[in-house]
Amino acid sequence: MNRINFLISKKNARIIDPCNFYCNGIFFLFLALILSGCAMRVSGPERTPAGQFSQSPAILPQGPIIDSNITLSEALKKYAPPGFKEKQGLVEVEYYSFDGKIHKGQLVIDKRLIEDIREVFRVALENKFPIASVIPISSERFLKNGKWNEDNQSMRANNTSGFNYRTVTGGKTLSKHAYGFAIDINPVQNPYIKGDVVLPAGAVYDISRPGTLRYDSPVVKCFIRLGWTWGGNWKSLKDYQHFEKVLLD
Numbered sequence: 001m002n003r004i005n006f007l008i009s010k011k012n013a014r015i016i017d018p019c020n021f022y023c024n025g026i027f028f029l030f031l032a033l034i035l036s037g038c039a040m041r042v043s044g045p046e047r048t049p050a051g052q053f054s055q056s057p058a059i060l061p062q063g064p065i066i067d068s069n070i071t072l073s074e075a076l077k078k079y080a081p082p083g084f085k086e087k088q089g090l091v092e093v094e095y096y097s098f099d100g101k102i103h104k105g106q107l108v109i110d111k112r113l114i115e116d117i118r119e120v121f122r123v124a125l126e127n128k129f130p131i132a133s134v135i136p137i138s139s140e141r142f143l144k145n146g147k148w149n150e151d152n153q154s155m156r157a158n159n160t161s162g163f164n165y166r167t168v169t170g171g172k173t174l175s176k177h178a179y180g181f182a183i184d185i186n187p188v189q190n191p192y193i194k195g196d197v198v199l200p201a202g203a204v205y206d207i208s209r210p211g212t213l214r215y216d217s218p219v220v221k222c223f224i225r226l227g228w229t230w231g232g233n234w235k236s237l238k239d240y241q242h243f244e245k246v247l248l249d
């Protein structure tokens with residue numbers, strides 16, 4: 001055996017050395033157990049102090065963003081005669097908002113129209129038609145200088161609302177909103193236009209923008225199918241945000 005053969009033989013001998021083989025094997029087995037234990041701790045459920053397992057918040061399905069969560073009496077706080085208030089109901093609705101997320105809001109409407117509203121919001125959600133927010137007019141966020149809806153806070157906030165004890169725009173007769181027979185949707189994308197008067201001020205009706213209602217929108221078609229009138233179909237003025245269904249007592 002020359003010197004080179006001796007070195008190769010010695011090297012091979014080290015590789016198959018029984019002690020090294022078992023020591024290395026146990027070391028790697030031990031290492032694998034530690035690593036798998038770490039992996040389980042990272043991805044597995046956490047044990048709470050009470051001893052119960054809870055899922056990591058990161059993998060919980062995200063609930064809707066709450067835009068409004070008030071009681072019926074809070075939603076009817078703004079003045080209206082008792083005879084008008086007692087016919088109103090509060091309906092919870094879910095919708096895609098402009099942030100692409102599902103939101104939850106509330107609408108005050110005549111109790112007999114609640115099922116119609118549920119159907120319209122189901123269609124809006126199914127078609128991912130964005131609705132900015134749905135918050136009752138009596139919400140404190142629309143209270144300004146001790147008065148509700150001064151300068152039409154709700155409309156300028158692009159809020160969708162139903163019941164509102166008030167007169168018609170520019171007139172003295174009661175609006176259909178005063179009876180809970182009407183709803184205004186996304187006022188900023190769907191303004192009221194009569195001659196030079198545009199409400200909310202500065203709003204532009206542009207059918208290419210998301211959240212804008214037009215004659216062939218699924219939401220408009222659904223309202224029409226349910227027997228509602230759309231202000232976008234009126235001739236003397238256009239009230240693109242407005243839908244109404246007048247019920248006889």
Ligand SMILES: [Zn+2]
Pocket residue numbers: 177182183184241242243
């Ligand atoms: Zn209206």
